[in-house]
Amino acid sequence: MNVGRGSTTFLKVIIFLAGIAVLAFCIWLPVIAVRDAKAHPDTAYFLIPFLVCAYGFCAAFAVSLFQAYKLLTYIEKNKAISELSLKSLTIIKKCAFAVICLLVIGIVSLRVLAAVTVSDDAAGPTSLCLMAILLTSIFAAIVDVLQKPMKNGIHS
Template sequence: MIVKHGSTTFLKVIIFLTGIAVLALCVWLPEIAIRDARVHPDTAFFLIPFLLCAYGFCIAFSVALYQAYKLLTYIEKNNAFSELSLKSLKIIKKCAFTVIFLILLGIVSLRVLAKVTGGDDAAGPISLCLMGILATSIITAIVDALQKPLKNILELKPEND
């Protein structure tokens, strides 16, 4: 299977730029949290769980990006149907489930924060979180759809050799 390097290079650049954006978010998260704590000192105690979820999300997302980058490298080297590709897909799927869990944890903390503050409506942020869960679920389904045939091919491969 001959792969055009232009398309994989484009995808690698997109992954790299997304990684830079995630890194920038990680750098600015504490500043944003401190600014919010100064504006709303009565809910500042919610910032620690928020930061833990946010950094967990960033770590899981970064690991998934790295594995996607490695997967594209395997594809470029015509090594797409290998155990390494299958391993990368498994890690991407685990990271996606981790991201979904952390988003759900964020939704729960938003609901608790809305109850504690009394008047805040968390419908907007929660709907954004649900859209994130939907997007991550779609990615997980695609990875699973890629993983099953690859696993079947790798199971049949030794018998043909």
Template sequence: MNVKQSSTTILKVIIFLIGIAMLALCIFWLPEIAYKDAKIHPDTAYFLIPFLVCAYGFCITFSVALCQAFKLLTYIEKNNAFSELSLKSLKVIKKCAFTVIFFILLGIVCLKVLAKVTGDDAAGPISLSLMGILVTSIVATFVSVLQKPIKNFLEKNEIKM
């Protein structure tokens, strides 16, 4: 096994483990957290629905991006890094990044409304959400930067043929 294949294999294992963690979050922890919160705060239990929509939307979108990253690593292993398939995977990852940002913003709006109703301060969760938006924006920018050389390579090869 050469260095490139071992590094992509390690990245694939990491992506797989993150995917398992996301699945566990969606199946076990999110419903449990929602149930406990509804028991503790029955007067604001109806606010759990928008939060669960945001959380599951985030998880599903993130899982799609993980699958595309896994596919991209497979293309790299097969020496197809500069192909239409890898470009398509990068486009999907970028769209997923923007969708994740949308769900985080939707969650911030829900937090602000909940803070108005309950009188609580939502500065902590909102600041964490803004950091998540920053990280997701960095990922989207990185993917956009990766797309340019692949597009240029494909256009040059298309002209030569």
């Protein structure tokens, strides 16, 4: 087994484990949401926007993981610079933008919730969402930088 094959296999295992973590989170999420709704019945109506954002985030992240897995498969088959790889990178970038949009919706929901309930302070979760937006933006920029030479290589 050469080094390239071993590193792509390692990355595939990491992607698979991340996919299992996302699946576990999706299964565990309704339990958390119902428990929180019972503990805070005055803000239970924010359960639906929270679940929509959370499941949308998980779906976009899962699609990105699947496309990254496919991209690693293309790399193993020495088809790193191909239309299929370019398509996978495009889908990953679109998923990153979807995650950013869902995080912005989450921030707006948190701020509205903080305005409705006087006792809640949304500064911590808002800052975490902003950090996640920054990281996702960096990731989308890296994918865009990878796409440009690939487009030039394919179309030349």
